[in-house]
Amino acid sequence: MARALTLWSLGSLLGHVVSASNTTNSTFDYDVLQYIDPLIGTANGGDVFPGATLPNGMAKAVADTNSGSNQGGFTLDGSPITGFSSMHDSGTGGDPSLGNFALFPYTSCVNDTIDGCTYPKLSRPVAFDNTSLVATPGYFAVTLGTGIKVDMTTAQHTSLFRFQFPTTDSPESPLILMDLTDLSNSRQDNATIDVDESSGRMTGSGRFLPSFGSGDYTSYFCADFQSASSIRDNGIFVNSRATSEAKSLRISRSINGYPLPGGAWIRFNASTNSSVIARVGISLISENQACSNAEKEIPSFDFNSTYSAAVSIWREKLSPIRVSRSAVNESFLTNFYSGIYRTMIQPQDYTGENPLWESSEPYFDSLYCIWDLFRSQMPFMTLIDPATVTRVIRSLIDTQKHLGWLPDCRMSLCKGYTQGGSNADNIIADAYVKGLLDDIDWDAAYAAVQKDAEVEPYDWSNEGRGGLASWKSLNYIPVQDLDYVGFGTMTRSISRTLEYSYNDFAISQIARGMNKTADAEKYKQNSAFWQNLFKPDQTSYYTNGTDTGFVGFFQPKYLNQTWGYQDPLMCSNIDTSGSICSLQNDAAETFESSIWEYQFFVPHDMASLITLLGGPSTFVKRLDYLHDEQITYIGNEPAFLTVFQYHYAGRPGKSASRAHYYIPGYFQVSPDGLPGNDDSGTMGAFVAMSMMGLFPNPAQNVYFIIPPFLESVQYKSPLTNRTSTIKTVNFDADYKNIYIQSATLNGQPYTKNWIDHSFFTDGMELVLTLGRNESTWGTRDADLPPSVSTQSTSGLEQRSAGSGLVHPYNVVF
Ligand SMILES: *[C@@H]1O[C@H](CO)[C@@H](O)[C@H](O)[C@H]1NC(C)=O
Ligand SMILES: *[C@@H]1O[C@H](CO)[C@@H](O)[C@H](O)[C@H]1NC(C)=O
Ligand SMILES: *[C@@H]1O[C@H](CO)[C@@H](O)[C@H](O)[C@H]1NC(C)=O
Ligand SMILES: *[C@@H]1O[C@H](CO)[C@@H](O)[C@H](O)[C@H]1NC(C)=O
Ligand SMILES: *[C@@H]1O[C@H](CO)[C@@H](O)[C@H](O)[C@H]1NC(C)=O
Ligand SMILES: *[C@@H]1O[C@H](CO)[C@@H](O)[C@H](O)[C@H]1NC(C)=O
Ligand SMILES: *[C@@H]1O[C@H](CO)[C@@H](O)[C@H](O)[C@H]1NC(C)=O
Ligand SMILES: *[C@@H]1O[C@H](CO)[C@@H](O)[C@H](O)[C@H]1NC(C)=O
Ligand SMILES: *[C@@H]1O[C@H](CO)[C@@H](O)[C@H](O)[C@H]1NC(C)=O
Ligand SMILES: *[C@@H]1O[C@H](CO)[C@@H](O)[C@H](O)[C@H]1NC(C)=O
Ligand SMILES: *[C@@H]1O[C@H](CO)[C@@H](O)[C@H](O)[C@H]1NC(C)=O
Ligand SMILES: *[C@@H]1O[C@H](CO)[C@@H](O)[C@H](O)[C@H]1NC(C)=O
Numbered sequence: 001m002a003r004a005l006t007l008w009s010l011g012s013l014l015g016h017v018v019s020a021s022n023t024t025n026s027t028f029d030y031d032v033l034q035y036i037d038p039l040i041g042t043a044n045g046g047d048v049f050p051g052a053t054l055p056n057g058m059a060k061a062v063a064d065t066n067s068g069s070n071q072g073g074f075t076l077d078g079s080p081i082t083g084f085s086s087m088h089d090s091g092t093g094g095d096p097s098l099g100n101f102a103l104f105p106y107t108s109c110v111n112d113t114i115d116g117c118t119y120p121k122l123s124r125p126v127a128f129d130n131t132s133l134v135a136t137p138g139y140f141a142v143t144l145g146t147g148i149k150v151d152m153t154t155a156q157h158t159s160l161f162r163f164q165f166p167t168t169d170s171p172e173s174p175l176i177l178m179d180l181t182d183l184s185n186s187r188q189d190n191a192t193i194d195v196d197e198s199s200g201r202m203t204g205s206g207r208f209l210p211s212f213g214s215g216d217y218t219s220y221f222c223a224d225f226q227s228a229s230s231i232r233d234n235g236i237f238v239n240s241r242a243t244s245e246a247k248s249l250r251i252s253r254s255i256n257g258y259p260l261p262g263g264a265w266i267r268f269n270a271s272t273n274s275s276v277i278a279r280v281g282i283s284l285i286s287e288n289q290a291c292s293n294a295e296k297e298i299p300s301f302d303f304n305s306t307y308s309a310a311v312s313i314w315r316e317k318l319s320p321i322r323v324s325r326s327a328v329n330e331s332f333l334t335n336f337y338s339g340i341y342r343t344m345i346q347p348q349d350y351t352g353e354n355p356l357w358e359s360s361e362p363y364f365d366s367l368y369c370i371w372d373l374f375r376s377q378m379p380f381m382t383l384i385d386p387a388t389v390t391r392v393i394r395s396l397i398d399t400q401k402h403l404g405w406l407p408d409c410r411m412s413l414c415k416g417y418t419q420g421g422s423n424a425d426n427i428i429a430d431a432y433v434k435g436l437l438d439d440i441d442w443d444a445a446y447a448a449v450q451k452d453a454e455v456e457p458y459d460w461s462n463e464g465r466g467g468l469a470s471w472k473s474l475n476y477i478p479v480q481d482l483d484y485v486g487f488g489t490m491t492r493s494i495s496r497t498l499e500y501s502y503n504d505f506a507i508s509q510i511a512r513g514m515n516k517t518a519d520a521e522k523y524k525q526n527s528a529f530w531q532n533l534f535k536p537d538q539t540s541y542y543t544n545g546t547d548t549g550f551v552g553f554f555q556p557k558y559l560n561q562t563w564g565y566q567d568p569l570m571c572s573n574i575d576t577s578g579s580i581c582s583l584q585n586d587a588a589e590t591f592e593s594s595i596w597e598y599q600f601f602v603p604h605d606m607a608s609l610i611t612l613l614g615g616p617s618t619f620v621k622r623l624d625y626l627h628d629e630q631i632t633y634i635g636n637e638p639a640f641l642t643v644f645q646y647h648y649a650g651r652p653g654k655s656a657s658r659a660h661y662y663i664p665g666y667f668q669v670s671p672d673g674l675p676g677n678d679d680s681g682t683m684g685a686f687v688a689m690s691m692m693g694l695f696p697n698p699a700q701n702v703y704f705i706i707p708p709f710l711e712s713v714q715y716k717s718p719l720t721n722r723t724s725t726i727k728t729v730n731f732d733a734d735y736k737n738i739y740i741q742s743a744t745l746n747g748q749p750y751t752k753n754w755i756d757h758s759f760f761t762d763g764m765e766l767v768l769t770l771g772r773n774e775s776t777w778g779t780r781d782a783d784l785p786p787s788v789s790t791q792s793t794s795g796l797e798q799r800s801a802g803s804g805l806v807h808p809y810n811v812v813f
Helices: 010-018 287-297 303-317 330-342 377-384 386-403 424-433 442-454 468-473 493-513 517-526 529-533 606-612 616-628 645-649 652-662 682-692
Strands: 062-065 081-085 102-106 134-136 139-143 149-154 158-164 175-179 191-195 202-208 217-227 231-238 241-243 248-251 262-268 275-283 321-323 534-541 547-554 694-696 703-705 712-716 723-729 739-745 765-771
Touching: 062 139, 102 275, 149 303, 158 287, 158 303, 175 217, 191 231, 191 262, 202 262, 202 287, 217 287, 231 248, 248 262, 275 287, 321 330, 330 682, 377 386, 377 424, 377 682, 386 424, 386 442, 424 442, 424 493, 442 493, 442 517, 493 517, 493 529, 529 534, 547 616, 606 616, 606 645, 616 645, 616 652, 645 652, 652 703, 652 739, 682 694
Parallel strands: 723 765
Antiparallel strands: 062 081, 081 102, 102 175, 134 139, 139 149, 149 158, 158 275, 175 262, 191 202, 191 248, 202 217, 217 275, 231 241, 231 262, 321 712, 534 547, 694 703, 712 723, 739 765
C-alpha cells in the first residue's frame, strides 16, 4: 500500500486546473466550466447523471440514491444515498439504468465487529449534506450524514473514489463494502466476487437486465484500495452477515424477486483520521480487462492528475462554441453551457468493450433512444464534435452488420425498444447532408437504411419497421394491421406512418446524393404516404362538447381502407382521462403524444401540410392553439419542432417568441429545472440550439434562424478550423427585441429565415438587427425553408464561395 493522498481542498484543486490556457483576451476567451451545472435535471424526473465522467465516457461515478426516480443514479429530491457506483446512463426513462457495483463506507462498525456494519442496500441509506455537494465536469463530491466525505473523478473506464473519514477522538477502523447490485435490482443468478486477502483487490461480475430493452448483459469490475492505514481484514457478506473466513462468493438472485444482498468488504487498521482511495476499473469483457483498464488509466491512484486530465478533455471538447457574456444574466450562460455539457455524457463509447462481436470499428452504446436523439442531440453533436458523430455512425453501421438491423434504441449491450420509426435513418441522413463523408462506408450506410425500408425484421419491437407489406401495398400502416412476417406491438399506426414517411425522406436524400436516382425518386414518393391518413373532414371536440374549431386531422385507417377513429386530443398533455399512450398492447395510434401534436410531424413537406390544414394563417392559428392550450408539452421531444414550424408559414418572429416562452420558463437552472427526462442530452441540445438562434430541422440541411438569446455566438468548426459568428444589433437582455428586422450574411443582405450547414463549416458572419415588433424579414415565399413538394433550386444556391468541404447536399428534388 502506498501512502494516501492528503489533499482534500477542492478550492485549490479547481484553482490549479482552471488557469490552464489564457493566450488571447477577447469576448469569447473565458473558462467555460464555471458555467456548467451538472445538477440541473437531478430532480423532478430529469433523470440526469450529474457525476464525474469524460465526454462519452464509460466510467460514470456518482452517489446513488434510493429515489423512485434514480434513473441517473443521483437525485436531489431529499432521497438518501445507498452507495457509489461507476456505470450510469443519463436522462433516460424506463427502469433505472446500470448503477452496477456500489461501494459504501463506514467509519467503524458497531462494537468493532464486522457484523456491526450494515450490508443490505435496503437498510443502509444515509442522508447527505446538501451544502457539501460539488458537481463540475469530471468531479463530484458529497459529504454523508455520517461525516464521511466522498469525492470522485474518472478516466474512460475507471473511477477513483476518495473516502475521507471524519477525524475521531479514539482510533476507528473504517470498512468499505462492495455490493453486487445495480440501480434496478436486476441482478440475475450467479454473480461472483473475490477479494484478495493481502492486496485487498476485489474482482467480480454479474449479469443484469437492460432498462428499456431485451436480453441481458454481464459487467465486470476490479477494485483496488489505497490508504495510509494498512488492511486489517477483508471477506465477503451475504444479506446482513459478514465473514473474514471466506474470500469468494457466488450468489443466487434468490427466489424472492429481490436479489439477495451480497458482496465483499475490506477493513483498515484504526486511525483517528483515515482516508482511502478506491480505484474501480470496469469492463464488459472480463475481470482481467477491468483490472488492466484501471492499471493502464490510473496507474498510481493520482486523483489530481486524473481530474486535471478530465478537465482538459472537457475544455477541449467544449471549445468550438463560445458566446458573449455581456448584457446577459449569468443564469442564461449556465443554462446554455450546461445544456451543451449534457449532450456529451452519452452515447457512451464502449469501443474495445463489446463482447458481442469482433470488430475494429468503434462501438457506441447508450443510444437511448434514437427516437429522441435524432431531433436535436445528434444534430448538435455534428456541430460541436463531428468526429464523434462519425464514430457513432460507424458503430451503427457495424451494429447493423452484425445484428441485422440498425437500432432505434440501444443500452447496456442490448436492443432497446423501438418507439416509432427506424430513426437511425434520420441520424445517418443528417450526417450525410451535413457532409460527414470521410471515414464512413456510405455504401454500407445506405444498405443499412435501405434494409429498414425494405425488409421487415421478425421482431420489430426491437429494430426496423413493422407492417411493411401494408406499407408497400396500402401506403399507410393500418390500424389492426395483418402482419404475419414480423411481430411487434400493433399500435401507433398514425405515428408510425408519419415516422416511416420521414424515414423514407431521409433515405431519399442519401440516395440522391449517391446518384441512386431511381431509389431517390421512390423514397421521395414514399415520403408522401403520410397524406393517406389525413381525413379532411375530421373535427376535434373537447370531452365537454366544446369544438376546438379546427377541421382536418390525421385518423387511423383500417386494412379495408375505411376510417377508424381516435379523438385528436387523446394522449395530449391535457388528456386527463388515463389514456394508454406508450408501448402497451392496448395503447393509442399515436405514441406518447396526440394526433393534435403529430399533425405537425411532416418535417420535409410543411408546404403540403400547410395547404392541407387550410393555408398559412390557419396553420399559424393551429400552431398557436397547440401551444396556448397546452395540448403539447415541451417535456417530450415531439414538441420540439412545433416551436419553430412558424417559419414555414412566414412567421419566423412567432418561432422566436415561442422559444422565449419555453426558455427559461420550462428549462430552469435548478435541479428540478427540466420539464421531463433529458433523454441523453436531447433536452440539453434543445436549449443550446434554441439559444444559439439556429435550430435544426433534423435530417435536413436546414437551420431555422431566430435571434440568439445571447449578444453574439462564435463557432469554430472542428472540421475546417474556420470561425463563424452570429452577431446581433440592438440585443437586449430583457428579450423585448426578439424580432429580426434585417440580416446580413458576410455583409450581404440575407432575407431567408433559414440557413444551411455551410454557415458552420465555411466561416461566415450572420448579423441580425433586432427590434420589438415582427417585421417583414423572412416572410416571403422565397424566404421559407424548403419543402420536398415545392422545392426547386431556390434556397440552395445562395451560398458564399470557398468552402473547406465538399457539400453533397446540394440536392435538388
Ligand atoms: C494537487 O493539486 C493541488 C493544487 O494544485 C496541489 O496543491 C497538491 O499538492 C496536489 N496534490 C498532489 C498529491 O499532487
Ligand atoms: C487572462 O489574462 C488576462 C489578461 O492578462 C487576465 O486579466 C486574466 O486574469 C487571465 N485569466 C485567467 C483565467 O488567468
Ligand atoms: C479584454 O477584453 C475586454 C473586452 O474587449 C477589454 O475590456 C479588457 O480591457 C481586455 N483586458 C485586457 C487585460 O486586455
Ligand atoms: C436537500 O435538498 C433537497 C432538494 O432540494 C431537499 O428535498 C432536502 O430536504 C434538502 N435537505 C436538507 C437537509 O436541506
Ligand atoms: C454491541 O455491544 C453491546 C454490549 O455488549 C450489545 O448489547 C450489542 O448488541 C452489540 N451490538 C452489535 C451490533 O454487536
Ligand atoms: C448458476 O450456477 C449453478 C451451479 O453451477 C448452475 O447449476 C446454474 O445453472 C447457474 N445458473 C445460471 C442462471 O447460469
Ligand atoms: C493492521 O491490523 C492487522 C490486523 O489486526 C495487524 O496484524 C497489523 O499489524 C496492523 N498493521 C499496522 C500497521 O498496524
Ligand atoms: C489527517 O492526516 C493527514 C495525513 O494523513 C494530516 O495531514 C492531517 O493534518 C490530519 N488531520 C488531523 C485533524 O489529524
Ligand atoms: C453524382 O453525379 C455527379 C454528376 O455526374 C457527380 O459529379 C458526382 O461525383 C456523383 N456523386 C457520386 C457520389 O457518385
Ligand atoms: C371545455 O373545455 C375547454 C378546455 O378545457 C375549455 O376551454 C372550454 O371553455 C370548456 N367549455 C365549456 C362549455 O365548459
Ligand atoms: C372495415 O373494417 C373495420 C374494422 O374491422 C370495420 O369496422 C368496417 O365495418 C369495415 N368497413 C367495411 C366497408 O367493410
Ligand atoms: C485544424 O487545426 C488542427 C489543429 O491545429 C489541425 O490539426 C488540422 O489539420 C486543421 N484542419 C484543417 C482542415 O485545417
